[in-house]
Amino acid sequence: MKQKSLYIAIVLALHCAVAVADNSIDSTQIDEVTVNGDGNNISGLTPCATPSNCKSPLGNSSVSGNNNTITSLTNYIITGSNNDLSFSYDPSQFWNDYANSFNVYGNNNTGTGLFDLNLVGSDNKVLGQNLAVMGYSNNVSGSALQVIGSYNELDMVGMGAILGSRNTATNYAGSIMGTFNTVSGGSYALTIGSLNNITAAPINDPSAVFKFGNITIGTINTIDSDESIVLGNYNTVSDDNAIVIGNYASASNGGISIGNGSFSNSADTVSFGSATVQRTLTNVADGSSRYDAVNYGQLMNS
Numbered sequence: 427m428k429q430k431s432l433y434i435a436i437v438l439a440l441h442c443a444v445a446v447a448d449n450s451i452d453s454t455q456i457d458e459v460t461v462n463g464d465g466n467n468i469s470g471l472t473p474c475a476t477p478s479n480c481k482s483p484l485g486n487s488s489v490s491g492n493n494n495t496i497t498s499l500t501n502y503i504i505t506g507s508n509n510d511l512s513f514s515y516d517p518s519q520f521w522n523d524y525a526n527s528f529n530v531y532g533n534n535n536t537g538t539g540l541f542d543l544n545l546v547g548s549d550n551k552v553l554g555q556n557l558a559v560m561g562y563s564n565n566v567s568g569s570a571l572q573v574i575g576s577y578n579e580l581d582m583v584g585m586g587a588i589l590g591s592r593n594t595a596t597n598y599a600g601s602i603m604g605t606f607n608t609v610s611g612g613s614y615a616l617t618i619g620s621l622n623n624i625t626a627a628p629i630n631d632p633s634a635v636f637k638f639g640n641i642t643i644g645t646i647n648t649i650d651s652d653e654s655i656v657l658g659n660y661n662t663v664s665d666d667n668a669i670v671i672g673n674y675a676s677a678s679n680g681g682i683s684i685g686n687g688s689f690s691n692s693a694d695t696v697s698f699g700s701a702t703v704q705r706t707l708t709n710v711a712d713g714s715s716r717y718d719a720v721n722y723g724q725l726m727n728s
Contacts, residue, residue, distance in 0.1 A: 457487040457500050463507070466491070470498035470513070491533075499540075502528035506548075511537040547576075554584075561591075583613075583629045597628035600639055612652070615639025624649045667693075 449461045452469035459468055466489050489496065491507040498513035509530055528540065532548040541555040550559055553567040561576040568582035575591040580598075587601045594608045600615035607617050612626035615638075622642055626649075640649060645659045654668045654677075661670045668677035668690075675683040681690030683697050685705055690697035698705045710721040720728075 457502075460486065460488040462488075462490045463492045463494075465493040466496070467494070468496045499528050503530070504528070505531045506533045506535070508533055509535045509537075511535070511540060511543075513540055597630065599629050612639040616641045616643075618643045619645045619647070621646045622649070623647070626650075626652045 449464065449466045450468065451459055451461065451466075461468070468489065487500065487502045489502075489504045491505060491509070493508050494504055494506070495510040496502065496504065497511070499511060500513075502511075504511070509532070511528065511530065528543045530537075530543065530545045532546060532550070534548050535545060535550045535552070537543060537545070537550075537552040539553045539555075540557075542557070543552065544558045545552065546560045547562045547564070549563045550561070551565045552559060554571065555569045556571075557566060557568075558572045559566055560574045561578075563576055564573055564578045564580070566573055566578070566580045566582075568580060568586065569584040571580070571582060571584065571586045571588070573580065573588045575589060575593070577592045578588055578590070579594045580586070580588060581596045583597060583599045585599045586595070588595070589603045590605045590607075592606050593602050593604070595602060595610070597611050598609050598615065599613045600609075600617070602609060603618045604620045604622075606620050607622045607624070609615070609617055609622075609624045610626070611628045611631075612624065613629045615624075615626065617624060617640075619642065622645070624640060624642055624647075626640055638653060640652065641655045642649060643657050644661065647656050647659065647661045647663070649656060649661075649663045650665075651663050651668055652666045654663050654666065655670070656663055657671045658673045658675065660674045661672070662676040663670055664676075664678040665680060667680040669682040669684075670677045670688075671684045672686045672688055674686055675688040677683040677690045677697075679691050680693035681695050681697065683690040685698050685703075687700055687703045688697050689700040698707060710719055712724050713720045
């Protein structure tokens with residue numbers, strides 16, 4: 427009996443020896459903060475010119491989880507563990523004087539330079555303003571972005587929507603839907619498909635102010651241009667204002683290629699084939715004005 431009592435005493439002593447990390451809440455917080463968990467560190471006065479404006483309508487924020495580090499946020503709901511999130515403050519931006527919100531559900535997320543964030547997932551790294559992220563292991567930098575997927579690497583200027591995984595985008599403002607796309611540059615652009623490699627003028631390039639990006643739909647297209655349209659697979663486009671519809675086709679210098687294997691390298695030229703592949707254009711109406719095409723029937727009757 428004495429040995430059993432001694433054993434119980436030792437177990438209780440060991441249990442009591444395991445310290446539970448206390449939560450640390452800075453007294454300068456302008457919100458009332460409710461914390462459920464251990465080891466959370468909440469600090470930093472929101473650097474707002476008018477703190478009363480920055481305070482959330484109800485003045486309440488909450489953290490549920492363990493080992494979260496929250497710095498200079500207001501109006502937040504954090505559910506999860508090991509998140510490290512901090513506020514963005516730029517006195518030149520008017521929005522720094524008004525309430526923002528942070529809703530995070532997940533673990534091991536890191537966020538810096540934040541203003542308005544909605545995040546669901548884990549192991550994400552985010553930087554910027556007005557972000558909505560759902561997924562895992564995304565690395566997102568920019569503003570006004572919506573991301574659904576995983577393992578995306580995005581350094582975008584802003585105004586973008588991403589649906590998919592393992593996409594890489596830099597200096598880009600537009601929409602991507604698919605997987606394994608690599609996009610560098612372009613504004614108001616659209617990419618749908620997989621394994622496309624697209625290079626356009628960076629959105630912050632002064633010479634590209636009036637260029638509105640590319641439209642790419644397909645797989646394994648290689649595009650080095652602005653204001654081009656590609657529909658198909660395995661196509662190649664260089665230079666601006668080109669159009670390709672088909673597969674294994676190419677266009678440059680503003681040319682237009684239509685059909686599989688078509689080739690065009692001259693501006694204001696429409697190609698339906700190549701030097702080795704020709705096609706017949708059928709069901710063409712009789713030309714009636716100076717610049718209309720003449721069909722075979724008209725030619726024979728002339």
